[in-house]
Amino acid sequence: MVTLQDILYQVKIRSVNGNLQTAVNGLQLDSRKVNSGDCFIAVKGVHQDGQQFIEKAIAAGATSIVSETFPEQSRDGITYVQVENASEAAGLMANHFYGEPSHQLQLVGVTGTNGKTTVATLLYKLFTALGYDCGLLSTVQNRIAGQVYEATHTTPDAISINALLRQMVDAGCRFAFMEVSSHAIHQRRIAGLQFAGGVFTNITHDHLDYHETFDEYIRVKKMFFDQLPPQAFAISNLDDKRGQVMLQNTVANAYYYSLRSVAEFKGKILENGLTGLIMTINDQEVHFRLIGEFNAYNLLAVFGVASCMREDRQEVLRCLSVLTGAEGRFDYVITPREHIMGIVDYAHTPDALENVLKTIRELRKGDEKVITVVGCGGDRDKAKRPVMAQIACDYSDKAIFTADNPRSEDPAEILKDMEAGLNTAGRKKYLSIADRREAIRTALTLAGPGDIILIAGKGHEKYQEIKGVRSHFDDKEELENFIGLLDK
Template sequence: MAILQDILYKVPLLSVNGNTSIPVTGVQIDSRKVVDGNVFVAIPGEHANGSQFIGKAIAAGAVAIVCELFPDQMEPGITYLQVSNAHEAVAYMAHQFYGEPSKKVKLIGVTGTNGKTTIATLLYKLFSELGHTCGLLSTVQNHIGKEVLPATHTTPDAVSLNALLARMVEEGCTHVFMECSSHAIHQHRITGLHFTGALFSNITHDHLDYHKTFDEYIRVKKSFFDNLPSDAFAISNLDEKRGTVMLQNTVARKYYYSLKNVADFKGKILENALSGLVMIVNDKEVHFRLIGEFNAYNLMAVYGAAICAGEDNDEVLRVMSMLTGAEGRFDYIVSNDKIIGIIDYAHTPDALENVLETIKKLRKGHEQVITVVGCGGDRDKTKRPVMARVSAELSTKLILTSDNPRTEDPQQILRDMEEGLDSAGKRKSITISDRREAIKTAVALANKEDIILIAGKGHEKYQDINGVKHDFDDKAVLLEMFALLNK
């Protein structure tokens, strides 16, 4: 329970019609969840405008309405508040309603195109092992201490997010690590939160279906750092082309990590094998269980955040040496016939190239690399031919297949991918729309010590076809096919 005027703190109001001294029992953006005493915030959405549901919200018991345009007819006894940006307003209101939970924990956000899930997950595991009670908000799953909750979005909506943070505070969490997607930043889902620190991994071609231009995508990511408070720390990848640009306008304390340049947190790879990475980290040699140069960068980001958060250097490195990565991120298994299978979430050209380059460095020379990859429907179409081209260039054999076609024709998605193949690429590739059959074929084509990469879906346990999520788990299917080899 709170007083309406109290939770409107920081909300820029254009107009008020009614009483703001009334008690409210909650904040909602979904009219179906409204109960007596709630404030309903009418969010303009991609497919529907929340203003259409004001009547339903009032009928369900809403006592106040927040909207960008007042409705033609206003119900007596209901308070109406006009704002210029409903997304921003609900973020501020939710944060206040739940008692500013982000100020009661050390909240560290991770943004970038690739690496967000791994970095956030490693931070959660590291700080938990260091003795802290931690929260995690990630693409794969959310954690409140040791409790695991399913994740539906990379970053939840502002109301759900603040409710989760409040629960984390109640459960005694002292540190919370969260992925901050470009969608979440742009849609103000994280507006109003107080961040102790923020990390930037990299930025590459992605989400242009939403942001329209790469410059706009960069601007949105950068705005996360622009809005940090002066008592926060900001850590960026110095080897990334736009690593310094991200921090150029922040008032937070700036730090950089690097494998190639002099930086606050400097790493050097001594060995990169299936047994893991051996690295020099700020003059100390450490063996890590994770594999690949991209994970070396992820580890340096995690190390930097831990040091900036005040943890002991030697203890941080000791615990980090024992950590495993996030599910579906370079997740590998070996069959009894010594075929290596790798499951990875790589769904951008850059992420795919990183994984395949890592595999290339792990090869002894004679092994085939068989890649199974598709592209999601209703998403950025321009990356489809690029994904196919990158896969063909760095694989011995390529199987193009369906990913999450959503409402698009899977065959059209595959045709779009095939546009990126030259004659050499076409000779080494086959197209199998059925993902299960594609994985089965990859295993049938593999010999001892060959490497199969199944890319694009990683941790996901479903395949989205025409709006229906069908059970599908790349790792489970691969394990099943490996088992059949032994029969």
């Protein structure tokens, strides 16, 4: 039997009303999921405050409540624990409730604006190829020793993380790789986890709707490395302007990877084409199936992690050479007759979009046109909308602005925000088509033999959210459907 006292170790408690020997059958952050004997942790979220649902949780069977303030009225038989930070308490309590699973794994966290999913996925694939049972927590999917589970967030809530890590331990996993988002760091969802290492990919303007300033966004990302233990490793991208800043105060063992400077993990691109990358990593020449400079950085990060975990470098490079990336990351198809190349990519930040379009430019062999279909999400950072629109026009022969996930916003207003950023040259290159399906169809209609179409922003996502309703929508599926019609 697990008691409340057992799992409150390390939690900063202000006061207690009730019996700490109360049994805890489960932990819940959502009052709708509470069962008899559960402990409800009332966390203040971005949109809702868990304090409002304490009575509902008790009515559903909760026997203990953890919150930052006590409710005005207490109920007999219910134990109330007031804590300094409910989000942090949730992480620490979940860690103890599930038997400290991160301590029984080699857990590696990957953070940064772009590349998190690809690096985490490549690590999972690499260590699986090396013969280990592994776990993966990513934007695209969660995996436990080969079994696939749907992912709903880049980084799940603290209770879900620990429950998944427990499953990984029970399944015999030795390693786990997870994306660590800035939201998760700031909301203390990773509190209580023991990381064997951390990776920084890069940082560019994103999530400013949440963090408000770029400096705050940087500070939050840096917190992850500041909190790593001395026995861990910290690997950072030396070519990023903030790469060294990220590791400034870490007590972990610090390493860097680079394409442009001297570093522990040094790479050089020899050739970049449709057949993949040929590059040297620490003076060893290797052909990889992945395409683009951004993937060269991803490969260096993965090689760095494997080196820090003392895997044989030759075997690591051999396995990496045949791996493919994550779904929806430079995911492409080519039409059989016209040889039109259609690329689906998750690029949803200015930097990611520019990187993908620069890579496409390098793939061009002649005067092939580049047509970009791109939108911006609703209820998110508005500052990047005009920037992304101009980037699409700068690097494309034709840009089609369309809906991404407009959520509660009017797609027409989002398109206006994008159009506002265009210079005179950009205004001659774009179309605005709010219907995403129609925008993709139009791009294919405009394309000629050998042309390249980029469909950016949603990548692996299988839905589109409009006015709070999620409907099935898959960019790659749409692309393949229209390609099938073209080739008939």
